[in-house]
Amino acid sequence: MQSNGSKTGHVPRTPIANRQPIKVDLFELVTRNLGLMQLAPVFPYLHDGAIVPCMTNTTGVKDLTPWHFFHDNDVKETLVCMAENGGAMKTGQIMILGDCHGVGPFLREPQDPASYYVALITVRMCNGPTQMEGIIMRCPKCSEVIYERHFNVKEGPERKYYPEFHALRYYAECWEEFNRDEKLRTCAKCGTTRPPEAESGNFGHLQYARNLAVANRGREAFEQMASRLTSGAGAPTHDASAARE
């Protein structure tokens, strides 16, 4: 096994040819965040065995409906609170999340617009074709599990230029499914119906998946144009049918 000079083989001592070191300002990344619960991979490296730090941030919103669900993961996740005001954890605190853990705004007063929370959640991509995550919703009255879906985050569209963190499209599908069907939100034990997740549209998961598709399609189109120009074929003409794709 190639160790890249590391004693354990886990941490390469020299950059791998196609994965150059990248420096990212986490707080600058917050300015490009897409939603209340966006889990944005900090680096575009999502291959088997990759350590994947993801930025997430929430802000207090005056009429916010606080949400809560449980997240299940085959691999351990770590959470580092990078900065906060009114956060559930203090700046610099680190927590190893359980295999199944609660997720919410991480704010003590979610309707306080002065509250915010910036965190780094780090996951690992397993080797092999299967890595399961799950979304679990419980009854607000008796805590019985009323909705549960597990998915293989190794499965999803292959992207040519910018890899996709597939978990996010599965999260979006879960919210859509949960919100659409009242039967899926009704507790079999006590009959209580949980309301739709009002804020799920603001989580940013679906927009992330859409943007990934646009980024890859756009890059492909750009590369094709550059190829035409360098081969002397000239700039492409407008194609109305392509615009409707």
Ligand SMILES: [Zn+2]
């Ligand atoms: Zn119940």
